[in-house]
């Protein structure tokens with residue numbers, strides 16, 4: 001077996017759902033200019049960090065000198081269990097924060113690369129990397145009109161991560177087909193945030209507003225979920241009949257099955273820390289959840 005085949009087997013055995021390789025060349029000029037345009041239109045809302053490090057973002061060799069390959073990995077977090085109906089959270093936040101889980105799962109791959117004398121840098125949302133670009137370029141998935149990467153047979157409820165390495169691995173080919181173009185994601189979007197061509201206007205996206213936005217939300221915002229938004233994924237036909245994740249850390253916590261809005265309204269910091277230990281929800285903080293309550297019908 002080649003080193004690439006060994007890496008792929010190891011990744012799949014570790015629990016990743018898809019593995020692909022792209023040459024670590026500068027990001028295509030069309031992607032660089034459309035990203036610049038997206039930022040210029042203010043679509044990143046308050047996420048100023050997306051404007052930083054354009055050079056690093058557009059060339060992986062700035063992140064690892066001598067980089068030859070980018071390994072893209074998809075990690076399925078889908079599960080079928082129902083969370084609380086009234087205090088609902090986006091599915092990615094039903095279990096543990098993926099950052100540490102994914103990093104631990106990637107370590108055997110970097111150890112294998114090191115055993116062959118190659119350097120590697122793990123990127124789990126920890127460096128300015130165009131994650132979707134590399135996932136598409138390496139054939140891990142194809143682009144949905146909802147702006148997400150859809151992994152064939154697995155869907156879009158996936159985390160994306162990368163390993164940049166100086167190992168010269170054989171690149172994979174991008175997938176030639178796209179999504180079905182049914183536009184269900186566009187029609188169902190509660191914020192009308194999908195503006196065409198997979199472009200998302202974060203200023204109207206409930207996921208951004210309920211998780212990242214600081215301060216009060218725009219007048220008239222009517223959140224459907226307490227934290228995040230899954231609507232453009234929930235309605236997508238590519239997410240029907242997909243397998244549940246084997247990673248138990250991503251399954252629904254018992255405490256989230258019965259969470260009520262009243263419980264959140266009265267929650268103390270201690271209770272918040274206990275219920276959301278190792279959870280991505282900590283990003284919004286208790287104040288963020290309690291603010292979101294005020295923008296929900298039932299709040």
Ligand code: SF4
Nearest residue numbers: 189205206229231232
């Ligand atoms: S996450 Fe929700 S609000 Fe954001 S684009 Fe998808 S459906 Fe629209």
Ligand code: SF4
Nearest residue numbers: 144179182183185236
């Ligand atoms: S809902 Fe339809 S248009 Fe949107 S990403 Fe899925 S298949 Fe594509």
